[in-house]
Amino acid sequence: MSDLQPALAQALAELLLATADDEFVIGFWDSEWTGIAPMIEEDVATSSIAQDEIGHARALYEMLATLTDADADAIAFGRESDAYRHASLLNHPCRDWAFSVARRYLYETADAVRLAALAGSAHEPLAQLAAKMRREETYHLLHVDAWLRRLAEGAPDGRQRLAAALSELWPDAQDVFAPLAGEAALVAERVLPESMPALRAAWLSRVRPILEPIAGALPDVAPSPNGRTRRTEDFAWLHGEFTLVARSQAGATW
Amino acid sequence: MRYAETRMNDTDVIQPLNGRPPYEPGDADAFYAHVGTGGKVEADDWMTDDYRAAVLKFVEMHANSELMGVLPERDWIMRAPTLRRKLALTSKIQDEVGHAQLLYRVAEDLGKPRATMLADLLAGKTKFHNVFHYPTRSWADVGIIAWLVDAAAIVSQQALRDSSYAPYARTMRKICWEESVHVMHGRDVVLTMMSGTDAQRAMVQEALDRWWGPLMQMHGPPTDPAKDKDLHWGIKAKGNEQLRQEFLSIYVPRIREIGLRIPDPALRLDETTARWVYTEPDWDELRSVVTGHGPASQSRLEFRRVNYAATQWVRDAIMGNAAAA
Numbered sequence: 001m002s003d004l005q006p007a008l009a010q011a012l013a014e015l016l017l018a019t020a021d022d023e024f025v026i027g028f029w030d031s032e033w034t035g036i037a038p039m040i041e042e043d044v045a046t047s048s049i050a051q052d053e054i055g056h057a058r059a060l061y062e063m064l065a066t067l068t069d070a071d072a073d074a075i076a077f078g079r080e081s082d083a084y085r086h087a088s089l090l091n092h093p094c095r096d097w098a099f100s101v102a103r104r105y106l107y108e109t110a111d112a113v114r115l116a117a118l119a120g121s122a123h124e125p126l127a128q129l130a131a132k133m134r135r136e137e138t139y140h141l142l143h144v145d146a147w148l149r150r151l152a153e154g155a156p157d158g159r160q161r162l163a164a165a166l167s168e169l170w171p172d173a174q175d176v177f178a179p180l181a182g183e184a185a186l187v188a189e190r191v192l193p194e195s196m197p198a199l200r201a202a203w204l205s206r207v208r209p210i211l212e213p214i215a216g217a218l219p220d221v222a223p224s225p226n227g228r229t230r231r232t233e234d235f236a237w238l239h240g241e242f243t244l245v246a247r248s249q250a251g252a253t254w
Numbered sequence: 255m256r257y258a259e260t261r262m263n264d265t266d267v268i269q270p271l272n273g274r275p276p277y278e279p280g281d282a283d284a285f286y287a288h289v290g291t292g293g294k295v296e297a298d299d300w301m302t303d304d305y306r307a308a309v310l311k312f313v314e315m316h317a318n319s320e321l322m323g324v325l326p327e328r329d330w331i332m333r334a335p336t337l338r339r340k341l342a343l344t345s346k347i348q349d350e351v352g353h354a355q356l357l358y359r360v361a362e363d364l365g366k367p368r369a370t371m372l373a374d375l376l377a378g379k380t381k382f383h384n385v386f387h388y389p390t391r392s393w394a395d396v397g398i399i400a401w402l403v404d405a406a407a408i409v410s411q412q413a414l415r416d417s418s419y420a421p422y423a424r425t426m427r428k429i430c431w432e433e434s435v436h437v438m439h440g441r442d443v444v445l446t447m448m449s450g451t452d453a454q455r456a457m458v459q460e461a462l463d464r465w466w467g468p469l470m471q472m473h474g475p476p477t478d479p480a481k482d483k484d485l486h487w488g489i490k491a492k493g494n495e496q497l498r499q500e501f502l503s504i505y506v507p508r509i510r511e512i513g514l515r516i517p518d519p520a521l522r523l524d525e526t527t528a529r530w531v532y533t534e535p536d537w538d539e540l541r542s543v544v545t546g547h548g549p550a551s552q553s554r555l556e557f558r559r560v561n562y563a564a565t566q567w568v569r570d571a572i573m574g575n576a577a578a579a
Contacts, residue, residue: 031331034347035324036561038568040355047348051341058337073336097568150572158571238332245393246335252450254335254393254443 004067004123011182012123012191013067014085017075018180018228019114020060021086024076026107027053028238032094045143052136059129077246081231081239087175088224091232098151098161099169104144106166106173106207112141113203114176122190152214159214166215174200175227196223275299289418289487296420297363305487309419310364312489317357318375318382320350325554326386330396342439346400349432356428360421376559378546383407385468387548394447394454394461400440402465402505406472408433409501410490418488441508448512455513462509463517470518470532471540473497502530 004012030050037043061072089107094100115137118130151158177200186192194202200223212218224230245254276293277284279300286302288295295301301309324347331347334340358368374380385403390396411430417423447454476495477485484490492500506523509516520533546552 028332031344034331034344035321035328035351036558036565038565040321040351040358043351044348044355047344047351051344051348054337054340054344058341061337076337077335097565154571155567157567161567241332242334244333245330248393249451249453252454253446254339254450 007182008185008189008191009067011180011185012126013064014181015186015192016060016064016067016126018085018087019118020057020064020075021084022090022107022111022176023053023060024057025084025086025090025235025238026104027051027057028242029090029092029094029100030104033100038097049140049143052140056133056136059133063125063129073246077243081236082229084231084235084239085228087172087178088227088230088232089169089172089175091172091230091235092169093234093238095165096161098158099165101144101147101151102162102165103169104140105148105211106169107176108137108141108144109207110173110176110203112137113199113206117192117194117199120190120193122193126191148210148214163215166211167218170215170218171221171224172227174221174223175230176223177203178223178227179225180228286487292416292488293418294420294423295418304483305489306364308484308487309422309489310361310366312484313357313361313364313419313422314366314371315381315383317354317361317371318380319386320354320357321375322382322386322554322558324350324354325557326388326390326550327396327399330390330393333393334396335393339443343396346436346439349436353429353432356425360419360425363421372562376555376562378555381544384471384540384543384548385465386554387543387546387551388464388468389550391464392457392461394444394457395465397440397443397447397458398461398465400436401444402440402462402469402509403472404433404436404440405505406469406501408437409497409504410473410492413492413497414490416488416491422489445512448514459514462514466517467536467539468543469501470498470535471537471543473501474540475535475537499530502532506530 027050030046030053033046034043034050037046057076058072061075064070065072065075089103089110092099092103094103112134115130115134119127119134121127121130148162151162153159177196179196180186180192183192183196187195208218275288275295277288277300282302285300285305289305295305327343327347327350331340331343334343358371361371362368371380375382385399385406390399408430411426411433414426415423415430417426444458447458474494477493479485479493482493485493502521506516506521518533520531522531523529524531542548543551546555
């Protein structure tokens with residue numbers, strides 16, 4: 001890693017942090033269903049997916065920790081809430097099952113496009129990790145795709161809930177592709193083989209044909225400049241929860 | 255000729271893998287002699303209604319306990335203080351839900367639909383284990399529950415690997431293996447805190463002080479083996495007091511070894527009888543707690559009721575029940 005130019009290393013750190021925070025935060029929200037999912041089978045599935053996401057977050061935080069000579073747990077649990085860099089799509093709690101399916105569909109498809117690009121990264125450790133993550137994310141995609149179809153093709157109540165959630169979340173979903181500091185350098189060096197606008201275009205062409213028959217016309221909204229810095233009361237609550245024990249005693253190990 | 259009659263007289267009929275049980279369908283005495291001497295019963299074997307009802311009640315309470323046991327630990331998934339702990343706790347709780355799923359399947363095969371079992375649980379008609387009626391107060395509870403509550407459960411569950419009801423026995427083999435991983439996770443959480451600050455050690459001691467009473471009650475009051483039909487029919491292989499003694503034999507030394515004090519001044523091993531002597535557990539508390547009067551019984555059931563109602567539309571949408579509405 002030391003062979004990276006400082007500016008490029010800093011840009012890579014931004015990319016790793018954004019991706020890790022996405023996985024970390026959705027991994028927490030998924031656990032909201034633990035014990036209370038609509039069916040026991042879905043309880044097990046959601047917990048399994050949550051573990052995968054936290055496992056991915058850990059691998060990314062560890063890569064970042066190596067790059068910045070820090071500690072992965074300190075990065076994950078030691079920041080103030082405004083220092084997290086997850087996309088605004090992940091600011092929301094799970095709410096109801098349709099909202100969770102809609103959010104997960106939007107996130108998993110966007111993540112899949114991002115991971116496909118990162119698997120071709122010129123930064124070899126990141127390329128290898130992305131390839132490994134893709135294998136697990138494939139199952140997440142299959143799972144959420146099945147639920148999207150099930151709700152869309154099921155009773156009107158479920159379809160309406162799903163459509164409303166997709167419409168509500170659509171603008172925030174764009175923020176998975178919000179511009180990153182140092183993005184130009186990452187793309188130039190092929191650490192990120194394609195720009196965020198290019199990735200977003202690929203994602204839109206993939207999901208629009210599937211989602212518009214469910215949710216109606218989806219507006220063309222650009223990612224927000226503060227798409228990875230905008231925080232909500234819901235995330236403030238979550239941050240308070242996940243730092244509760246970690247911060248309770250200075251210097252303690254757990 | 256009806257199928258049942260054909261099958262009874264036809265020696266060429268395909269037999270289940272385990273073969274035909276050594277008793278004639280309808281012969282209750284032969285059936286009880288079979289299960290009373292270590293014989294096994296499969297889901298499709300003939301069994302008496304009393305035996306079926308007793309196994310169902312036992313397995314259903316176990317399934318309920320796995321499901322309700324998720325709730326005390328659930329809040330701490332969000333509060334796990336490191337990435338490693340977060341992963342371990344999420345995995346443990348997923349295991350518990352998975353155990354509930356396996357056990358409800360065993361129970362379903364005995365003739366009670368899962369929806370009815372969940373409805374009875376939510377209505378307070380069926381029970382779950384005493385330890386899941388108590389609130390959790392600190393991260394130390396996560397360690398004590400995973401270490402000692404799961405250890406006490408393993409002692410029971412290992413004995414259930416020999417249950418006369420074979421599908422239950424097989425399920426227990428898988429569950430015991432996973433529970434042993436939970437115990438290691440719990441012990442590691444506790445050990446890490448005991449090696450930490452004074453405040454962390456005090457947290458663990460405070461948690462043990464609160465959980466010791468429920469732990470001692472967990473296996474239930476001693477029963478008369480002659481009158482304990484679950485024991486008599488081999489549904490469970492060991493009596494309550496024997497299980498408690500086994501738990502104490504293994505865990506009292508381990509608890510003391512790491513510097514924790516067990517909050518029972520009367521607790522000691524009687525060298526002459528090789529049995530643990532202890533202050534009589536509060537059996538009134540146990541009876542009260544398992545009938546829904548524990549400190550967290552109603553809040554946990556209400557939490558589950560609210561969420562079950564809130565997700566009813568999903569089940570309806572999938573089952574097509576709402577399509578006609």
